[in-house]
Amino acid sequence: MQSNLQAAISGLRDFFPEAEIDYIMNRSAANLVDGNDEISNLWPVFAGHPLPNHDDIGYIERVVWQRRYDIIFNFCPFLNQHGLFFRMITL
DSSP states (O other): OHHHHHHHHHHHHHHOTTSOOEEEEEGGGGGGTTTOTTOSEEEEEEOSSSSOOHHHHHHHHHHHHHHTOSOOOOOOHHHHHTTHHHHHHTO
16 A cells, blocks of 8 residues: 555656645555655545545545645545545536
8 A cells, every 4th residue: 555655646746846745644544654755745634434524524625625726636536425526626
């Protein structure tokens, strides 16, 4: 898992060298990328459950609205089930 996370982050950095790259992920896996200098801000949000719960989604929505991202890449298949990805794209 660690190599996939690192590869995704490195790939984004390669394509967007000047971008601010924030990474939202499960708290229990945050140590896999913590300290990675290619990540601008690490948001360990998910509470350790296999699926994001209502509080997790609410927190992500607040972060998205406050940070006003230009683009969001969704690597989590579970967020689509909640409609969050659609809401993020339409911001």
